[in-house]
Amino acid sequence: MAARPAARRVSAAELRIWLLGFILVASWFGLGYRLFHVQVVQAEEFQASGLNQRLETRTLAPNRGTIFDRNGDPVAMTVEAESIWVVPQLLEDVVYTAQSIASITGRDWEVAYQAIQRGLESGTRFVYVARQVEPVTAQAVMDLGLPGVAIIPEAKRVYPSGDVSAHVVGMVDIDGNGIEGLEIAYDEALTGTPGQMVFEEDPAGNVIPQATREVVPAVPGMDLLTTLDLSLQFTAHEACAEAVERTGAKGCWIVALHAETGEVLAMAGNPPFDPETRSGPDGAPFSNFAVRGMYEPGSTQKLITFAAAFDTGAITPSLVIGAVADRYETTAGACESATDEIYGCFSDFADHATVDMTVADIFTESSNVGTIKIQERIRAGAMLEYMNAFGYGVPTGIDYTGEARGIVNNDPGCTSCLASTAIGYNVAVTPLQIAAAYAAIANDGLWVQPRLVTSTVDMDGEVFTADPVTRQVVSQNTAWVMRQLLANVVESGTGKLASVPGYRVGGKTGTANKLDPNGGYTDETVASFVGMAPIDDPKVVIAVVIDDPAAEYRTGGSAAAPAFADVMEAALHALGVVPDAFDG
């Protein structure tokens, strides 16, 4: 039997070689598999991942539209500014850095210091220390070479005429969003649409030429063409400041309307407001009493009462009202009760004997008693109908936010309310509402909705306009008669200080005691004057409202009429209205 060949023994060295070979081959297979996976299976994923690392997307902020006055002068525009920011962790000396920056920007260094400290506490690596400074100022800061300080460009809203038109134009917040006035009323149109730029950049942040680059341009905001006349706005602004200084009043508001179109030529107020610092005197907040404030109009309301009476045929121009005393009771015994008018006792401004008075004299001398007697001749309900027609109790619909509605008291159980309403109590209006009501008389009885913007213009120059709402509130004849009565007031009545040389002016004074929050009335007054010129074909209607003038100026004729005359004269010149006459 042949012997079996002896089994070949594998040495340990051979085993190691085989093992090593196996590992190597397995490794190659592993690498090959991985290579295949990366290059084929996951190829798209890795390509996308790599692209994402290089791709940068930047939002292109649209330029906010410019706001122009009616002559094309800018009243609000956007310019490029620089904002200074720091990486708090990189600052060598926080106090020194804050003080150095503040010494150039002129801002409070402690504000910057506190912002940096907050950044250090929260661990953020981006803290603004001065936003929206002039590019030259920002460059001066960068020239200091402070570590951890950098600048970025940022749009800034500026108002070239300062606070002159602030109450109309409003303001934006630090990020350029409208927060008041036209800036918020037309925020959507002014803002535009942001664009986007997608590009590739290297690790150092340099744009890679010829690489992916997609640009969707930003669409600039629309420009606004307002109805304001900047020169007239300045005159009104100055007139208000002068009136407040002269009369010691708390405030003054002026609204000037184009009689035929309802365009607001000027709307100014005092105290002033700075739209760039976003504050009034002593940090007072923004307000616009001309649109948002209400007051009892006093005798300026008599225009509505007389117009309603004429238009309904309750009175005629030739009517004489008999036995007009200086006191009148709508509730028996009211005048003996030692309480005020709201209980039914009405009196004229000055004591006088009981006399027969013409309708014109009642209006010219602003007799409360005579006016109430005329109101009593108007059929029931007509007074409220006419007030509604003249725009009382509802917003005018002007293109401005937060407009007040005004108040019309329609309490059928109130026995003295209509009498109060006839002389301008028990009713509240905004200066704009009363100006629009007078404009209806100026415009042959046609009420025109006031407006602040005539059109918007897009980047292609396309103009968008909207026609104002109109309605006939009284007949042309009634309007004509009322204008003659208004002229009488200025020529020989309580509004003589409202006269303008060369023009025939008409208007009505108003003096209303202010309501006491605890009931009744105080000695403080709201003095006003509303009028128009030239009276034969009025072009401009102006309302002046003075809040709480000193006692010696407590009437509309002394406090408001002079300011009216100043603004009216400027308005007539601005519109090129030919004088009624000159004496050679």
Place this chain on the structure above:
Amino acid sequence: MTTRALRVPTRREAGLRVVHGRRARRPVVTPFVVFVLILLVALFGIVFARTSLDQGAFDLAEMDRKIVAASTENAQLRLEVARLESPARVAPLAEEMGMVFPTERETVVVERIADPTAPTDPRWASIGRYAAATSEVTPEVEE
């Protein structure tokens, strides 16, 4: 031990012959060389084109920067003009120079001269005090 002389074989016996060299010819440009040359030219062309495009991109970026800078400067200048033209600045200067609004005495009305104190519309004659003053219309007295 004997010796003999070493025999030298003849040329024929060695099987050798004289070979005349061929005349030298000009080197032939082979397709491979042409291919390489074309490749080189294309390569340089691509590099040149790429460089030119990159240069163009840089020029474009520089132009964009200049446009932005010019736009910014333009906006700043428009702002400066607006501020200089603002009534708040001009009015005090005008006042210092003695400028005033023209009054009616400086205004020439060529075609129309009217008395501002007199009613310009005949309908006015029927109203209130004028009616009473002229007594053309009997006042209607309230009972």
